[in-house]
Amino acid sequence: MLTETMLSETVLAQTDLRLNTTALDYFFVIFYFVLVLGIGVMARRSIASSLDFLLSGRALPAWVTGLAFISANLGAIELIGMMANGAQYGIPTVHYYWIGAIPAMVFLGIVMMPFYYGSKARSVPEFLRMRFNKTTQRVNGITFALAAVLIAGVNLYALGLVLEALLGWSLALAIPVAALVVLSYTFLGGLNAAIYNEVLQFFVILALLIPLTVAGLARVGGWDGLSAQVSGLPPGPEQLSAWPGTTLTEIANPFLSVLGIVFGLGFVLSFGYWTTNFAEVQRALSARNMSAARRTPIIAAFPKALIPLVIVIPGMIAGVLVPQLTTLKEGGATDVTYNNALSLLMNEVLPNGILGVALAGLLASFMAGMAANISSLNTVFTYDLWQDWVRPGRPDEYYLRIGRMVTVVGCLLAIGTAAIAGQYANLMDYIQALFSFFNAPLFAIFILGLFWKRMTGTAGWTGLISGTVAAVIVDSLVRGGVIPVSSQAGSFLGASAAFVVGIAVAVVVSTVTTPKPDSDLVGLVWALTPRGRRGKAVAEGAGVGGEFPGGPAAGGRGDVVAERRAVGVSAGLEGPDEEEGAWWQSPVVLGAIVLVLTLVLYLMFW
Amino acid sequence: MSESEERPPFDHAEAPSAASQLFDLRTIIALLFAVYGIVLIVQGLFFDSEAEIAKAGGIHINLWSGIGMVVVAVLFVIWAQMRPLVPPSER
Numbered sequence: 001m002l003t004e005t006m007l008s009e010t011v012l013a014q015t016d017l018r019l020n021t022t023a024l025d026y027f028f029v030i031f032y033f034v035l036v037l038g039i040g041v042m043a044r045r046s047i048a049s050s051l052d053f054l055l056s057g058r059a060l061p062a063w064v065t066g067l068a069f070i071s072a073n074l075g076a077i078e079l080i081g082m083m084a085n086g087a088q089y090g091i092p093t094v095h096y097y098w099i100g101a102i103p104a105m106v107f108l109g110i111v112m113m114p115f116y117y118g119s120k121a122r123s124v125p126e127f128l129r130m131r132f133n134k135t136t137q138r139v140n141g142i143t144f145a146l147a148a149v150l151i152a153g154v155n156l157y158a159l160g161l162v163l164e165a166l167l168g169w170s171l172a173l174a175i176p177v178a179a180l181v182v183l184s185y186t187f188l189g190g191l192n193a194a195i196y197n198e199v200l201q202f203f204v205i206l207a208l209l210i211p212l213t214v215a216g217l218a219r220v221g222g223w224d225g226l227s228a229q230v231s232g233l234p235p236g237p238e239q240l241s242a243w244p245g246t247t248l249t250e251i252a253n254p255f256l257s258v259l260g261i262v263f264g265l266g267f268v269l270s271f272g273y274w275t276t277n278f279a280e281v282q283r284a285l286s287a288r289n290m291s292a293a294r295r296t297p298i299i300a301a302f303p304k305a306l307i308p309l310v311i312v313i314p315g316m317i318a319g320v321l322v323p324q325l326t327t328l329k330e331g332g333a334t335d336v337t338y339n340n341a342l343s344l345l346m347n348e349v350l351p352n353g354i355l356g357v358a359l360a361g362l363l364a365s366f367m368a369g370m371a372a373n374i375s376s377l378n379t380v381f382t383y384d385l386w387q388d389w390v391r392p393g394r395p396d397e398y399y400l401r402i403g404r405m406v407t408v409v410g411c412l413l414a415i416g417t418a419a420i421a422g423q424y425a426n427l428m429d430y431i432q433a434l435f436s437f438f439n440a441p442l443f444a445i446f447i448l449g450l451f452w453k454r455m456t457g458t459a460g461w462t463g464l465i466s467g468t469v470a471a472v473i474v475d476s477l478v479r480g481g482v483i484p485v486s487s488q489a490g491s492f493l494g495a496s497a498a499f500v501v502g503i504a505v506a507v508v509v510s511t512v513t514t515p516k517p518d519s520d521l522v523g524l525v526w527a528l529t530p531r532g533r534r535g536k537a538v539a540e541g542a543g544v545g546g547e548f549p550g551g552p553a554a555g556g557r558g559d560v561v562a563e564r565r566a567v568g569v570s571a572g573l574e575g576p577d578e579e580e581g582a583w584w585q586s587p588v589v590l591g592a593i594v595l596v597l598t599l600v601l602y603l604m605f606w
Numbered sequence: 607m608s609e610s611e612e613r614p615p616f617d618h619a620e621a622p623s624a625a626s627q628l629f630d631l632r633t634i635i636a637l638l639f640a641v642y643g644i645v646l647i648v649q650g651l652f653f654d655s656e657a658e659i660a661k662a663g664g665i666h667i668n669l670w671s672g673i674g675m676v677v678v679a680v681l682f683v684i685w686a687q688m689r690p691l692v693p694p695s696e697r
Contacts, residue, residue, distance in 0.1 A: 218663030
């Protein structure tokens with residue numbers, strides 16, 4: 001593994017990947033970083049309690065949490081990886097966005113958010129404690145903290161690679177510098193700073209992608225020119241249609257390929273990721289009321305549906321415009337990989353000036369990923385591991401201090417785990433493996449626990465652990481060559497194994513242990529939750545407080561000031577003087593609109 | 607930038623504090639794109655060489671991106687002006 005990486009790095013050095021940057025470009029980057037740190041400093045003033053620091057005081061409007069939700073996912077690995085896929089496979093890449101994200105995001109908002117937000121849980125592990133027991137909370141808290149530190153390391157390592165390739169910084173310099181920037185604003189401003197910066201990052205990343213697409217299309221003669229040129233390159237005209245996507249799935253039979261996309265990508269992988277990943281769910285939990293929380297993933301689904309147009313298409317443009325990538329597509333020998341598509345295209349079509357904006361956007365996307373990991377690690381460690389387990393019953397200032405300390409420790413650990421990530425030749429494979437270890441079993445017990453009230457607390461943590469063990473075993477069998485499949489297929493197999501084993505163990509254990517009484521599961525299990533709590537009535541923002549008496553955050557939300565704020569702050573995306581109950585603020589209506597939008601997009605690129 | 611708004615006091619220890627309402631993020635976004643946009647417009651109008659313009663297939667990409675960014679900045683300013691954060695009420 002190690003030698004492979006070193007080999008690819010030496011090879012990389014031969015094609016000049018260095019961006020032709022000038023002082024002007026650095027102006028854009030520096031100005032961006034000044035604002036990022038400024039947000040951290042300003043956000044600091046708003047931190048008065050641990051809830052402020054770790055969950056933004058549950059006070060953010062839906063457009064902010066929605067854009068942060070998408071931005072936390074729009075990390076650099078996503079950006080670089082999907083543009084690479086675009087260059088290699090063309091349009092079929094859109095499945096990762098459309099069927100692979102939109103339905104799960106809408107499901108999260110409409111079906112699951114009432115349980116998450118309504119339970120007043122501050123984290124996914126805390127929700128598991130309510131539904132199952134303390135052991136389940138601890139098992140998930142520990143594995144989540146571990147996963148967060150490992151994935152933060154991946155983001156950091158990837159950022160280091162880019163700084164090394166584009167700017168000529170050494171990894172030993174680039175990694176600590178990047179960690180320091182994320183650390184400084186997250187340390188100062190907590191989740192608020194992370195989320196506010198994510199919104200800013202979202203716009204800067206768009207300022208990278210849109211000009212790149214426009215300039216690229218101008219170079220290849222518009223969409224028609226692109227289609228003509230792409231069709232002439234392997235794998236041929238099927239790069240222009242989404243279905244059946246046989247090149248993407250590596251399944252020759254078109255019917256099975258479609259089946260694989262719909263069930264594999266569309267169900268197990270995507271629902272597992274979007275519905276249980278706390279780094280994402282946390283953004284919705286910090287929304288200011290139930291309605292905003294439910295709309296968070298759905299508002300995020302709109303950019304998620306549209307953004308492949310400015311990721312996949314430039315990827316395809318890179319494939320025809322950059323000579324080395326064209327050689328690669330034709331099967332020739334070259335010293336670049338598809339992962340270089342983004343930076344190669346930036347250098348090819350962007351003049352100095354906008355190139356600097358693009359560089360700022362690229363750096364922003366790396367920080368988005370890492371900051372999301374670190375800020376979710378903070379919350380889980382402070383609340384689930386420290387407050388609920390190791391040191392309970394201390395005053396709130398104590399936990400605020402712990403939260404800040406975890407930020408520092410987390411960033412330091414990420415520098416260490418960046419070294420682990422460096423030993424993997426393909427970062428995407430590493431991420432997928434981590435996903436199958438941690439998210440797939442969690443999704444299994446989560447979905448079972450939501451719909452089956454008989455499932456017991458013991459079943460919760462045994463299901464989690466056995467699922468993880470199953471995934472680790474599959475992973476080592478694939479690695480050892482005992483199961484002869486590609487690493488991509490291997491991690492899918494691992495995720496499926498984790499899901500099936502997790503469900504099976506949970507069912508068996510449930511039959512021999514005692515379930516919680518029904519009265520403890522109201523609001524946590526579908527069948528035991530009154531329709532009003534999971535349906536439309538919940539969407540009326542101001543009414544929520546009454547429905548969940550004793551809840552710390554929603555209580556008293558019905559007063560006049562809260563309503564004025566609800567209208568005032570989140571407006572703009574929402575018309576003047578509207579109550580939050582307007583039809584276009586209904587999660588169900590918004591969800592339906594985004595599903596229709598996705599369908600229309602699919603028809604356009606069928 | 608408007609100041610944070612006061613929220614009603616809560617009894618619960620974990621209640622979100624009055625300070626939770628932040629500075630207005632919309633102003634920051636507007637500032638970023640206004641500065642980016644103006645610099646890009648100046649660059650696009652006066653300093654872009656023919657070779658640079660040819661890179662983007664003859665489109666004045668710096669100029670147009672700059673104009674787009676200024677428009678975005680103006681929209682955010684208008685939004686922030688029309689729907690300001692609710693001013694703090696005295697506790």
